[in-house]
Amino acid sequence: MLVEEIMKTEVIALPPTATIKEALHLLHKHKIRHIPIVDSTKEVIGIVSDRDVRDASPSIFEKESEACELDHEIQTIMSQPVITIHPLDFVEEIAKIFYEQEIACLPVVRKNNKLVGIITEKDMLYTMIQLTGTHVQSSHIEVKVPHRPGILPEVTSIFGKRKTNIISVLVYPFKDNPNYKILVFRIQTMNPLPVIQDLRNAGYELLWPNNIAGENR
Known part of the structure; x- marks a missing residue:
């Protein structure tokens, strides 16, 4: 999945x-947490968060304080340089940037660092939910398999014989x-027992469900 498929293009x-x-x-009007700072050509030169603005605002306990702090230019508190991404980057790869950099927002830019979109950690979380198939009713199966070429089509053929629709597949x-991998399937059925039994009959070790066939967990 590409960044351009999930990014918001109407950026404040x-x-x-x-x-x-x-x-x-x-920030209050649009209920957002980050604002990119751009120059006259829409090039991203900084970013501010709601926390930056909050830290720069006068304390409500300082009754004598004037609100002159709020009249300062935003460039005095913006963070720079800014980590940016491209619309053709893979979503799975930018998830690593969110994690490693411990950030909550990434501006999306094209040629000459021009702002074209934005992605937040909330967007990423929602996308991960979609990619894993947890947003639809389904059954979850985990299979321990040897780490060798051709093992995935071997296992999925068992689902095919039952004409079971696979919503998502993850490999851990x-x-x-x-020497081993875990294949995690989400299948579109509320009764996975026949497929589970087929997998066991084929000699595969199930990590989930890991109860003995026919027993309730």
């Missing part, structure tokens, strides 16, 4: 000369053993 942005007060207003490492 501000110039660096906008005030912190303006940013605060937009099996602990620290490189």
